[in-house]
Amino acid sequence: DEIGLIPCPEARYNRSPIVLVENKLGVESWCVKFLLPYVHNKLLLYRQRKQWLNKDELIDITCTLLLLNPDFTTAWNVRKELILSGTLNPLKDLHLGKLALTKFPKSPETWIHRRWVLQQLIQENSLPSLATKGNLGAAPVERIHRLVQEEMNVCSEAAGRYPSNYNAWSHRIWVLQHLAKLTVKVLLDELSSTKYWVSMHVSDHSGFHYRQFLLNSLVCRTVTDNNILAQNQMVNEQNPSLQKEEESAGTEAACAEEQSVDLPRRLDEEMELCTELIDNYPGHETLWCHSDETLNNSHHSPATGHVAQAMDVDGLNESSSKQGYTQETKRLKRAPVQDSLGPEMEYRFVDKVLSTCRDVDQARFATAYRKWLVTFLGQ
Amino acid sequence: PNLCVPFSCRSAYCAASVASLTNILTPALFAGTAEWIARCQNWEGGIGGVPGMEAHGGYTFCGVAALVILKQEHLLNLRSLLHWVTGRQMRFEGGFQGRCNKLVDGCYSFWQAGLLPLLHRALHARGDPALSMAHWMFDQLALQEYILLCCQCPAGGLLDKPGKSRDFYHTCYCLSGLAIAQHFGSGDLHNEVVLGIPENCLQATHPVYNIAPEKVARAVMHFLQYPVPSLDPAS
Numbered sequence: 001d002e003i004g005l006i007p008c009p010e011a012r013y014n015r016s017p018i019v020l021v022e023n024k025l026g027v028e029s030w031c032v033k034f035l036l037p038y039v040h041n042k043l044l045l046y047r048q049r050k051q052w053l054n055k056d057e058l059i060d061i062t063c064t065l066l067l068l069n070p071d072f073t074t075a076w077n078v079r080k081e082l083i084l085s086g087t088l089n090p091l092k093d094l095h096l097g098k099l100a101l102t103k104f105p106k107s108p109e110t111w112i113h114r115r116w117v118l119q120q121l122i123q124e125n126s127l128p129s130l131a132t133k134g135n136l137g138a139a140p141v142e143r144i145h146r147l148v149q150e151e152m153n154v155c156s157e158a159a160g161r162y163p164s165n166y167n168a169w170s171h172r173i174w175v176l177q178h179l180a181k182l183t184v185k186v187l188l189d190e191l192s193s194t195k196y197w198v199s200m201h202v203s204d205h206s207g208f209h210y211r212q213f214l215l216n217s218l219v220c221r222t223v224t225d226n227n228i229l230a231q232n233q234m235v236n237e238q239n240p241s242l243q244k245e246e247e248s249a250g251t252e253a254a255c256a257e258e259q260s261v262d263l264p265r266r267l268d269e270e271m272e273l274c275t276e277l278i279d280n281y282p283g284h285e286t287l288w289c290h291s292d293e294t295l296n297n298s299h300h301s302p303a304t305g306h307v308a309q310a311m312d313v314d315g316l317n318e319s320s321s322k323q324g325y326t327q328e329t330k331r332l333k334r335a336p337v338q339d340s341l342g343p344e345m346e347y348r349f350v351d352k353v354l355s356t357c358r359d360v361d362q363a364r365f366a367t368a369y370r371k372w373l374v375t376f377l378g379q
Numbered sequence: 380p381n382l383c384v385p386f387s388c389r390s391a392y393c394a395a396s397v398a399s400l401t402n403i404l405t406p407a408l409f410a411g412t413a414e415w416i417a418r419c420q421n422w423e424g425g426i427g428g429v430p431g432m433e434a435h436g437g438y439t440f441c442g443v444a445a446l447v448i449l450k451q452e453h454l455l456n457l458r459s460l461l462h463w464v465t466g467r468q469m470r471f472e473g474g475f476q477g478r479c480n481k482l483v484d485g486c487y488s489f490w491q492a493g494l495l496p497l498l499h500r501a502l503h504a505r506g507d508p509a510l511s512m513a514h515w516m517f518d519q520l521a522l523q524e525y526i527l528l529c530c531q532c533p534a535g536g537l538l539d540k541p542g543k544s545r546d547f548y549h550t551c552y553c554l555s556g557l558a559i560a561q562h563f564g565s566g567d568l569h570n571e572v573v574l575g576i577p578e579n580c581l582q583a584t585h586p587v588y589n590i591a592p593e594k595v596a597r598a599v600m601h602f603l604q605y606p607v608p609s610l611d612p613a614s
Contacts, residue, residue, distance in 0.1 A: 164481055170432050177431070205480040209433040212422060286480040293422050 002102040003067055005029050025067075025099075032068060039064050043075060055087045063096060066110075070100035076113040083120060090117045098154050101168075105161035111171045118179060121147065144179055148186065151175040156197060159207065169206040173213055182217050184225075190214055191266070195273065202281045208290040215270060215297060222263055270294045278353075283361035288369070387428045388419055392441035395448040396588060400595070402602035404448075413451035416442045420455050423479065424463030434463060436477040436490040443497050444587050452501040461502075464494045465516060472529070473521030474540075475556075484539045485530040485549050488556020489589065492517055496559065496586035513570045519560040523574035526557045558584040565592065 001023050008028040011017070017028035027035075039061050045051040046058070053061065059082065062075040070076075082088035094117055097110045104110065122144065151172070158168035180186040191214050198207045274291040281287070353366040391412055398404040418430040419442055425434025426442040443460070446452045467475050467487070474483040475491035495515040503510055530537045530553045536545030537553035562583040563570040573580045585592045 164478060166428075166433060166435060166478070170428060173431050203480050205478055206433050209423075213431055216422075284480065289423070289479055296422070 001099070003027070003099050004103055005032070027068075035064070036068050039068075040072075043078065047074065047078075055082060058082060059088060066096060066100055067103075070097075070104050070107040071109045073109050076109055080113070080116065083117070090120050093117050094150070101154065101158045102161070105158040105165055106167050108167055111167045114171065115174060118147065118151070118175070122179060148175060148180045151179070152190070152193070156194075159197075159204070160201075163201070164204050164206045166206055169210050172210060176217075182221065184218065184221055187214050187218050187221070199273070199277060202277050202284045203286055205286045205289070208286050211270065212290065212293055215266065215294065218263060218266065219297065267294055267297055278362075282357055282359035283365075285361070285365065288365045292369075388416055388426060388438040388442040388445065389428070391416055392445040395445040399448045400588065400598045400602065402599070402605065403607055405607065409449055413446055413449045413454055416446055417451075417454035420460065424456065424459030424461075425478075426455075426460075433478060436464075436467065436475065436487045439464065440490040440493055443494055447497055447501070447587055452497070453505075457498060457501055457505075460494070461498050461516065464491055464498070467491050468517050468522070472525050473518065474525035474529070475522070482540065483525070485526060485537060485556070486539065486552035488522055488526055488530075489552040489559060492522055492556050492559050493586060493589070500586075512564075512568060514563055514572070515559075517560075519563075519572045520574050522560040523557060523572075523579075526553050526560075527574065527579065554581060555584055555589050557581055559586065 003025045004027075006019060006026045006028045008017075008030050011028070011030050017031035019026035019028065042051070042053065043061055043065060046053045058078055062078050065072055065075045079088060079093055083090050083093065094114065097114045097117075100107060100110050152175070155168045155172035155175075159165045159172075162168075176182055176186060176190065191211065194207065194211060194214075198204065198211060201207050271291065271294055274287055274294060278284075278287045278291065347370070350366050350370045354363060354370075357363055357366065395404070395409065395412075398408060415430070416426070419426045419428070419432070419438070421427055421432070421434055423434040425436070426439040427433050427435055428438045432438075439460070443452065443455070446454065466479070467477075468491070469476055469483045472483040474485060475487035476483050477487050477490070492515070495517050499510060499515060526537070529541050530539070530549070532538055532545040534545070536547075537550045538545045539549050543549075558581040561571060561573050561580055563572065565583070569583075571580065582591060584590065585595045588595050
């Protein structure tokens with residue numbers, strides 16, 4: 001379940017450089033300079049049609065190559081051909097990619113190939129021919145759900161292995177958009193399952209950006225569902241037959257279930273998380289940025305009739321060079337209702353931070369926020 | 380269905396760059412591209428690789444430069460973009476970071492600082508009275524300090540940050556960033572700001588294509604001589 005290079009400049013004993021301990025695969029470093037050119041060359045000769053390799057050899061060679069250098073696009077492309085010809089199970093590539101990412105968590109080609117494989121899998125969802133493993137016999141919806149969960153795990157691991165792993169988080173967003181279709185359930189699940197992770201990685205801007213993406217998607221979803229509800233109501237009023245009422249009631253119930261998102265509460269919770277982290281870990285710019293944006297969303301949620309604008313920071317003409325803003329939530333813990341957003345409490349929080357904090361950056365962010373309060377809330 | 384949706388902002392920039400220099404840029408070729416790039420601008424003010432993604436220096440440059448080529452910069456919120464990019468210059472190091480809360484990197488001397496000339500031009504076209512006529516909206520001297528003092532490899536070539544090894548990519552973009560930091564404007568408005576001895580001064584670079592401005596002119600003149608190729612396979 002993990003690969004790695006064992007620093008070992010010289011072959012001391014006459015034995016294999018491959019070490020397998022408790023499911024971890026190690027390769028002694030001395031052999032790489034022999035092994036890599038060898039397999040690389042073999043694959044190139046095959047590609048140039050100078051030397052034939054059968055399917056099993058191709059699978060082995062590309063596997064070796066990719067574990068040593070997963071950004072070797074040609075090797076992934078050979079495997080694409082094998083998958084398309086039905087010789088290679090795409091799930092194997094998901095596993096190979098997962099393994100490669102333990103050592104190369106950013107590898108762009110690995111993520112790109114992964115998305116291609118996933119697209120193949122969802123296209124072939126209805127075909128029984130891929131039922132070589134037990135779990136593929138499951139219903140398509142269940143299968144997709146498992147795929148999504150696995151992808152979330154892979155992304156999470158890769159994100160943990162490299163700070164602010166842009167490629168891992170991009171992939172995670174892509175999976176939600178294209179596999180999970182941004183359902184409310186998956187958005188809420190992801191919000192709760194990443195909460196602990198971001199608390200352990202407070203400078204990981206990508207992680208917090210992901211939460212912004214989730215919240216924004218929820219906002220959009222709420223707006224869409226509101227529209228569906230409104231349309232259903234119109235239909236009901238126009239056609240009051242019993243049959244239609246039952247149908248509409250069913251749809252309405254479904255929408256109502258989805259409606260139990262309680263967006264203001266979610267945003268409040270996000271604020272609480274931010275403030276807690278800001279208090280505990282002073283001076284992390286990411287947290288202040290995240291807070292600021294969440295505050296913006298709170299102010300412009302559908303409850304007030306506006307859809308959260310991604311770029312709604314026009315009122316801020318800050319000369320300070322950092323986007324250092326925050327949101328106080330002690331007030332929110334007491335009064336979750338949005339209307340109690342009183343400016344005087346904001347000032348109180350910021351002043352408290354300014355008077356008690358010792359971190360220079362924290363002070364700078366708080367000062368900037370104070371200026372912003374004057375501009376933004378002073379309107 | 381007919382929209383030209385790029386794989387990412389980077390490919391949009393490559394395509395627009397090549398097409399404009401070789402005189403094959405037609406509205407049909409980039410239909411919908413500008414709008415798609417604009418969707419990549421997010422709440423931070425910067426631009427991500429694809430819509431929904433985190434703002435990133437490399438993609439932001441590519442997106443903005445592509446829009447400049449397509450003459451559609453106004454589709455962006457220039458103000459929040461300006462706010463984001465100026466926030467990326469590190470107050471201690473003087474160089475730029477690629478994303479919020481990340482470390483400085485020499486290559487962003489171009490990707491990030493290179494945005495300021497583009498923004499300057501776009502805002503100037505809108506008649507913004509507050510624009511300087513002598514300096515870009517970032518600390519040009521601080522950036523030059525970072526590049527010259529921290530990004531040079533003693534054996535030649537340039538790099539990301541002290542402790543990293545040199546490579547062609549960082550050599551290219553550190554130098555490009557240095558050129559941006561040293562030269563404001565062009566023609567009558569040209570203003571040189573050179574840190575250290577005059578010999579440190581590099582040739583100016585074109586803020587959109589990042590090659591010498593006269594080379595851009597020559598390329599454009601050359602390809603203007605040829606007709607635009609038809610998309611028809613038969614001809």
